[in-house]
Amino acid sequence: MNWSDEGYVLSVRRHGEAAAIVNLLTREHGRHAGLVRGGMGRRLRGVLQPGNRVAADWRGRLAEHLGAYTVEGLRDHAAALLSDGDRLAGLTAAAAVTEAALPEREPHISIHDAFASLLDALANSPAWGAVYVRFELGLLAELGFGLDLSQCAATGRTDDLAYV
Numbered sequence: 001m002n003w004s005d006e007g008y009v010l011s012v013r014r015h016g017e018a019a020a021i022v023n024l025l026t027r028e029h030g031r032h033a034g035l036v037r038g039g040m041g042r043r044l045r046g047v048l049q050p051g052n053r054v055a056a057d058w059r060g061r062l063a064e065h066l067g068a069y070t071v072e073g074l075r076d077h078a079a080a081l082l083s084d085g086d087r088l089a090g091l092t093a094a095a096a097v098t099e100a101a102l103p104e105r106e107p108h109i110s111i112h113d114a115f116a117s118l119l120d121a122l123a124n125s126p127a128w129g130a131v132y133v134r135f136e137l138g139l140l141a142e143l144g145f146g147l148d149l150s151q152c153a154a155t156g157r158t159d160d161l162a163y164v
Helices: 085-101 109-124 128-142
Strands: 002-015 019-026 030-036 053-059 068-075
Touching (some): 019 068, 085 109, 085 128, 109 128
Parallel strands (some): 030 068
8 A cells, every 4th residue: 555645744753773653744644653764864864853844655565554654855844943942842842732632544634734834833923822722722623622712611701711
C-alpha cells in the first residue's frame, strides 16, 4: 500500500542509530506515524522538526503496519520561530496537544486547516495567543467535547461568566 500527502511534523523520536519514528498530521490521512530511515542524520534532522511542513510518501505492506516515510521539506516553520521563545513554545504545545488528542489514521481536515492557520499566525500575527485558544477550542469541538462559552452553565447568565 502506498500514498502521498503533505503534512506537518508533530513529533520525532529516535529509532535505532539513524532512523526516526515520525508522527505527521496529514490532510487526507490524519495523524499518521511512520519510520524515516536516516531521520536522525544530518540531512533530515532539520526537516523533521515539529511544525515543519513536509511532502511525505508512505509505503507499507499492509495499511495497519507502521510503514516507512520518504519525506521532503516544504516549509520550515520551526526555524522561523527560533528567535521568539513564546511563539516556539506555542508551536511545541500545539503539536503536542494535537498528537495526544487525535486518534491515529482518522482524517480531520478542519483540524489540519486550523493547524495551518495557527502556524501562519505564529509567524505573522501579534495576536497569535487568541488564535491558539481558538485552535484548542476547535480541536475539542471536532473531537466531540465542544464548549459553550455563551452563557454560564450553572446560572444561565451571560455576564460575569463563572462556569463553562
